[in-house]
Amino acid sequence: KQEVTQIPAALSVPEGENLVLNCSFTDSAIYNLQWFRQDPGKGLTSLLLIQSSQREQTSGRLNASLDKSSGRSTLYIAASQPGDSATYLCAAIFSSGSARQLTFGSGTQLTVLP
């Protein structure tokens, strides 16, 4: 079964720290991988999309990398701020899946302490 895993489930860091969120997937044959942010009681906000042919994408203080051979993606957040506190979800579209829609990890709940 094609799965996406995010460890740890929760992370707490002091303000200003650089941090890395991890995402692993069981099948290297993916179309793309997308990172989302979800605030409590809210919808998902797209942060970054990495196509299978790309190694990384950057947006402001965020940098996402993709290593298909190892089945891993990371989301790097530079100089974290309390406003970054949220749940971060990664999701992959697997090339061989019947639905070929997003398969989600369970998320990492990030708390940035002032």
Place this chain on the structure above:
Amino acid sequence: NAGVTQTPKFQVLKTGQSMTLQCAQDMNHEYMSWYRQDPGMGLRLIHYSVGAGITDQGEVPNGYNVSRSTTEDFPLRLLSAAPSQTSVYFCASSAKRNTEAFFGQGTRLTVV
């Protein structure tokens, strides 16, 4: 600048009642999908559509129906609500299968 709009935001149903969750997008996207989000289970795909008139089942389709008569709208119907369908429902759309997906704000459904 609406994006993906879901209505209602909150709903309480009694067991056995039926209802329709609405989803509309104004980006002329081909792909639309419905997910449910449950604690400890993450987001799971219910149904999806690759264009008007074309729908298919996802991971957890039982108890739900969909149709796609227009590009803009993709309603999700609960035929006979059960407490197990208590969840937060999200609608998403994307231009193509491998392009960026955009999500609505969700519908929080409670079945009592």
